[in-house]
Amino acid sequence: MYYLKKDYQLLGFKKSDNKDKMYYALIQNKENLKKIKVHFGHPEYENYRDITGVNAYPHLIHNDKERRERYRKRAESLVKDDYYSPSYFSFYYLW
Numbered sequence: 404m405y406y407l408k409k410d411y412q413l414l415g416f417k418k419s420d421n422k423d424k425m426y427y428a429l430i431q432n433k434e435n436l437k438k439i440k441v442h443f444g445h446p447e448y449e450n451y452r453d454i455t456g457v458n459a460y461p462h463l464i465h466n467d468k469e470r471r472e473r474y475r476k477r478a479e480s481l482v483k484d485d486y487y488s489p490s491y492f493s494f495y496y497l498w
Contacts, residue, residue: 405486406439413462413487414438416455416496422446426455428492443489443497450497474498 414429421427422437425444431437444450449463453469481490 404441405483405488406441408466408487410434411487416457418459419444419446420456425429425497426457426492427461428487428496430487441487441489441492443492450493453497456494471498 404423411432414431416428417425417467419425419427419440419442421442424442424444425446427440427442429441430441432439446460446463449465450460451465451467452473453460453464453495475494478490478494478498482494483491
């Protein structure tokens with residue numbers, strides 16, 4: 404699901420209540436103030452970094468620049484810079 408950034412405000416990150424995801428980004432519609440959880444990241448897979456501020460999975464951070472480059476090359480087509488999405492948050496906050 405994609406959410407147009409100009410219509411939503413990013414409120415922050417929390418550890419996901421979905422067992423298959425690491426975190427969720429809480430975004431709020433600027434017009435009707437409805438809040439939406441955008442779940443992202445897999446709790447069993449490693450990632451390059453974690454700049455969400457939650458840092459609930461420090462043991463999964465690998466800091467391998469080559470792996471990061473390969474992931475970002477694969478995932479860049481899924482990320483639309485004007486939209487929030489699970490891919491956007493993984494790309495920019497975990498990789």
